[in-house]
Amino acid sequence: MNDFPHLIVGPGALGRLLAMYLADVVPVTLAGRRTLPAGQTLTTPEGTCRSRQLAALEVDRLPPETPAFLHLTTKAYATEAAYAAAMARLPGTPTLVLWQNGYQVQPELDRRHPGPVLCASTTEGAWVHGDEGVTHAGRGITYIGDLAHRHAPLCRELAALFGQAGLAAKAVDDIGTRLWHKLAVNAAINPLVARFRIRNGQLRDRPFRPMVERIIDEVAKIMTAEGVVTPALGWHALVWQVIAATANNRASMLQDVMAGRPTEREAILQPLLSAALRHGIATPNLSELDDFLARDAHSQR
Ligand SMILES: NC(=O)C1=CN([C@@H]2O[C@H](COP(=O)(O)OP(=O)(O)OC[C@H]3O[C@@H](n4cnc5c(N)ncnc54)[C@H](OP(=O)(O)O)[C@@H]3O)[C@@H](O)[C@H]2O)C=CC1
Numbered sequence: 001m002n003d004f005p006h007l008i009v010g011p012g013a014l015g016r017l018l019a020m021y022l023a024d025v026v027p028v029t030l031a032g033r034r035t036l037p038a039g040q041t042l043t044t045p046e047g048t049c050r051s052r053q054l055a056a057l058e059v060d061r062l063p064p065e066t067p068a069f070l071h072l073t074t075k076a077y078a079t080e081a082a083y084a085a086a087m088a089r090l091p092g093t094p095t096l097v098l099w100q101n102g103y104q105v106q107p108e109l110d111r112r113h114p115g116p117v118l119c120a121s122t123t124e125g126a127w128v129h130g131d132e133g134v135t136h137a138g139r140g141i142t143y144i145g146d147l148a149h150r151h152a153p154l155c156r157e158l159a160a161l162f163g164q165a166g167l168a169a170k171a172v173d174d175i176g177t178r179l180w181h182k183l184a185v186n187a188a189i190n191p192l193v194a195r196f197r198i199r200n201g202q203l204r205d206r207p208f209r210p211m212v213e214r215i216i217d218e219v220a221k222i223m224t225a226e227g228v229v230t231p232a233l234g235w236h237a238l239v240w241q242v243i244a245a246t247a248n249n250r251a252s253m254l255q256d257v258m259a260g261r262p263t264e265r266e267a268i269l270q271p272l273l274s275a276a277l278r279h280g281i282a283t284p285n286l287s288e289l290d291d292f293l294a295r296d297a298h299s300q301r
C-alpha cells in the first residue's frame, strides 16, 4: 500500500473531520498554510470525545511524495491557491477529490488536473473549536462521483473507505446533478439570510417568504435551461423542506459575513448568473443579491 495514501489540504472544519475519521483506517496527512498542533480532538454527534495525533504539516513543507488521493477541503475561493501550492510539492499526479460547495472549482479543476478528479457533496456538518478540535455537529451522507463518468471504480473505493471509517458515503453517477441541486438550495437560502442576518427558519416569515419564492423561480428557470434534472419534490418543495429541516441554523454564509470572512458567494451565485446570461434569462433578484453581497464584502474590508 502507498504509505502516504490520503493528503487533506485545508485543515478547517471539514478537513479535520475527514482526517479524524479516515485516520482510523488509513494513513492521513493534514496540510494547511500554517502549522496546526498534531494533537486533535473530535467530538462526535453522540457526544463522545476522542483525541489522536495527526500528521499535520504546512503545505510548503510536504515531503516530495505523491499521495494516492489529494483531498481539497478549503473554501471554494481558496481552492485554486491550495491546489497550486500542493501540486508544486508533489512529484506525481494524485487523484483529486474536491469537497467544495457551489459549482465553480469543480468544472475548472476537472478540465485542468491531469489525473482523475472526483467530486464529493456532503451533508455532514462540522465546526472547529480553536486549532485543536473539531465538532461533528450532525451526521449526513457524502456522495462521490466524477463529472466525466470515467472513474466509477475509484469513487466506489473511496466511498467504501469512508464507510469503514464511520462516515456514510455512496458512489453515484450523477454527481453533477447533485452539485447543482445543492447549489440551488444554497442560492435560495444563503444570500438572503446573510443579507438580513437571520436564521434559516425566519425565511418562512414575511417579508422574506416572497423573496425566497422569487429566487426559486429564477433558479428553476436557469436549471431548466441548463438541462439540470428537476428534483423529485420540485424546486420549491425541496428548498422549503431544507429550510424547515435547518430552521435553527445560522447558514455558513451568514456565519462568514458575521465573522468578517469572505463568503462562497461567487461559487454559488456565479454559475447561476453565467448560465442565465448564456440563456438570456433575466435574474433581477439573484443579481441584486449578488451585487449587495459583493458591496457588503468590500465595505467590510
Ligand atoms: N463545515 C461543514 O460542515 C461543511 C462544509 N462544506 C464545504 O466544505 C468546504 C470547506 O468548508 P469548511 O471546512 O467549513 O471551511 P473552513 O473555513 O473551516 O476551513 C477551510 C480551511 O482551509 C484552509 N486554507 C485556506 N487557504 C488555504 C491554502 N491556500 N492552503 C491550505 N489550506 C488553506 C483554512 O486555513 P486558515 O485557518 O489558515 O484560514 C482553513 O483551515 C466549503 O466549500 C464548504 O462549503 C460542505 C458541507 C459541510
Ligand SMILES: CC(C)(CO)C(=O)C(=O)O
Residues within 6 Å of the ligand: 185, 186, 189, 190, 200, 242, 246, 249, 250, 251, 252, 253
Ligand atoms: C443548507 C444550508 C443552507 C444549511 O444551513 C447550508 O448548506 C449552509 O449553511 O451552507
